[in-house]
Amino acid sequence: xxxxxxxxxxxxxxxxxxxxxxxxxxxxxxxxxxxxxxxxxxxxxxxxxxxxxxxxxxxxxxxxxxxxxxxxxxxxxxxxxxxxxxxxxxxxxxxxxxxxxxxxxxxxxxxxxxxxxxxxxxxxxxxxxxxxxxxxxxxxxxxxxxxxxxxxxxxxxxxxxxxxxxxxxxxxxxxxxxxxxxxxxxxxxxxxxxxxxxxxxxxxxxxxxxxxxxxxxxxxxxxxxxxxxxxxxxxxxxxxxxxxxxxxxxxxxxxxxxxxxxxxxxxxxxxxxxxxxxxxxxxxxxxxxxxxxxxxxxxxxxxxxxxxxxxxxxxxxxxxxxxxxxxxxxxxxxxxxxxxxxxxxxxxxxxxxxxxxxxxxxxxxxxxx
Amino acid sequence: xxxxxxxxxxxxxxxxxxxxxxxxxxxxxxxxxxxxxxxxxxxxxxxxxxxxxxxxxxxxxxxxxxxxxxxxxxxxxxxxxxxxxxxxxxxxxxxxxxxxxxxxxxxxxxxxxxxxxxxxxxxxxxx
Numbered sequence: 001x002x003x004x005x006x007x008x009x010x011x012x013x014x015x016x017x018x019x020x021x022x023x024x025x026x027x028x029x030x031x032x033x034x035x036x037x038x039x040x041x042x043x044x045x046x047x048x049x050x051x052x053x054x055x056x057x058x059x060x061x062x063x064x065x066x067x068x069x070x071x072x073x074x075x076x077x078x079x080x081x082x083x084x085x086x087x088x089x090x091x092x093x094x095x096x097x098x099x100x101x102x103x104x105x106x107x108x109x110x111x112x113x114x115x116x117x118x119x120x121x122x123x124x125x126x127x128x129x130x131x132x133x134x135x136x137x138x139x140x141x142x143x144x145x146x147x148x149x150x151x152x153x154x155x156x157x158x159x160x161x162x163x164x165x166x167x168x169x170x171x172x173x174x175x176x177x178x179x180x181x182x183x184x185x186x187x188x189x190x191x192x193x194x195x196x197x198x199x200x201x202x203x204x205x206x207x208x209x210x211x212x213x214x215x216x217x218x219x220x221x222x223x224x225x226x227x228x229x230x231x232x233x234x235x236x237x238x239x240x241x242x243x244x245x246x247x248x249x250x251x252x253x254x255x256x257x258x259x260x261x262x263x264x265x266x267x268x269x270x271x272x273x274x275x276x277x278x279x280x281x282x283x284x285x286x287x288x289x290x291x292x293x294x295x296x297x298x299x300x301x302x303x304x305x306x307x308x309x310x311x312x313x314x315x316x317x318x319x320x321x322x323x324x325x326x327x328x329x330x331x332x333x334x335x336x337x338x339x340x341x342x343x344x345x346x347x348x349x350x351x352x353x354x355x356x357x358x359x360x361x362x363x364x365x366x367x368x369x
Numbered sequence: 370x371x372x373x374x375x376x377x378x379x380x381x382x383x384x385x386x387x388x389x390x391x392x393x394x395x396x397x398x399x400x401x402x403x404x405x406x407x408x409x410x411x412x413x414x415x416x417x418x419x420x421x422x423x424x425x426x427x428x429x430x431x432x433x434x435x436x437x438x439x440x441x442x443x444x445x446x447x448x449x450x451x452x453x454x455x456x457x458x459x460x461x462x463x464x465x466x467x468x469x470x471x472x473x474x475x476x477x478x479x480x481x482x483x484x485x486x487x488x489x490x491x492x493x494x495x496x
Contacts, residue, residue, distance in 0.1 A: 037431050038406050231432050298429050320408040
């Protein structure tokens with residue numbers, strides 16, 4: 001594959017050493033897999049996997065109006081945050097469509113760290129800057145100065161603990177710890193994750209990323225740590241029903257349609273609030289559902305969803321689930337058909353294959369709370 | 370990468386071996402490696418007819434679906450039903466575990482396909 005024009009993360013040089021199969025992903029040269037999608041998926045479910053997620057974007061917002069700005073920017077209630085706590089939220093357009101989903105870290109009342117999706121960095125930052133007019137604060141894009149490693153899986157804490165004096169039991173779910181030494185290197189760590197398992201993100205200066213990667217394998221190999229790629233990142237997040245921008249989320253999809261109403265606090269004031277409040281009052285026309293194939297076939301992104309001969313929606317993500325050993329999917333369909341236990345058809349090539357609407361909780365998440 | 374002498378290959382990485390006017394069709398070692406762990410094989414019905422180059426089914430790994438094309442036109446006379454329950458057999462041995470057998474409509478269409486040497490050159494270009 002020609003990766004000449006792809007951006008390289010600080011870890012690019014170690015991918016080959018670890019057997020990574022590198023592809024272009026949203027303009028970044030990243031490993032889709034190392035040993036293979038299924039063994040990597042299983043490593044994260046049963047032991048631990050290490051992802052390079054340095055392509056993600058990071059910005060900070062600092063100053064007297066930082067809180068007011070972030071609160072106006074995102075759907076969730078930023079006032080719920082205390083120092084070092086993290087919030088999942090979405091940025092919306094005025095019409096309620098989603099600009100991006102993101103994580104907001106509160107470092108201090110006047111200081112926030114926001115993590116955004118790689119493919120959306122330019123769009124998000126342009127949007128944030130546009131919204132920042134009139135606020136007394138400083139907005140800084142740290143994307144190029146930050147490498148990010150994600151260690152995920154039931155052994156993640158055991159492994160990371162070997163490299164730090166910080167008691168990781170003190171870092172709760174959706175909390176972060178700043179200025180922590182990992183193998184003697186100053187890092188920001190957080191306990192969130194995108195696989196349905198317990199795990200940590202380690203944010204570090206780019207020139208220390210390879211060192212941290214290698215140190216984690218030095219101490220983690222005995223605990224089953226494996227390098228893992230974007231392939232299993234998608235199957236893992238999908239089994240845990242965690243949404244992906246471009247699949248479950250998009251400018252033409254509202255957070256309510258995506259089933260993320262919990263992260264939309266209509267009693268706060270934010271961009272898109274009025275449109276979402278109206279959508280809720282009028283009743284949703286589309287809903288995101290989970291489904292399981294009853295006939296033979298694997299649903300894929302953008303396949304049509306039908307009821308009889310009527311097109312009622314499309315598949316947002318579908319896979320043969322490596323953990324559950326069956327074909328399942330998420331789809332956005334007309335609300336009138338979104339009934340638990342209801343039957344729909346998926347258009348797979350020239351056939352219509354029956355599926356049953358089931359709970360989106362395909363996989364019971366194992367977060368350490 | 371295993372390539373079989375005496376077999377014909379397509380650019381889309383199907384192979385066909387021929388006895389009389391019966392063609393046995395599968396996917397190449399290169400294709401099964403590229404797809405990774407195969408979790409589903411979409412097979413046609415017996416007696417279905419397809420033109421040369423027409424999709425007769427699909428092979429799917431966890432990450433992707435890939436259509437399978439008939440190297441030459443013909444009618445399906447047998448499908449490998451064992452792939453319905455054990456699609457991963459193709460990863461184990463892609464030549465032993467064929468997908469369909471067809472009655473070839475026009476043997477002259479074989480001339481359009483690559484022989485093993487040409488196919489070897491073709492995949493070295495793709496790599």
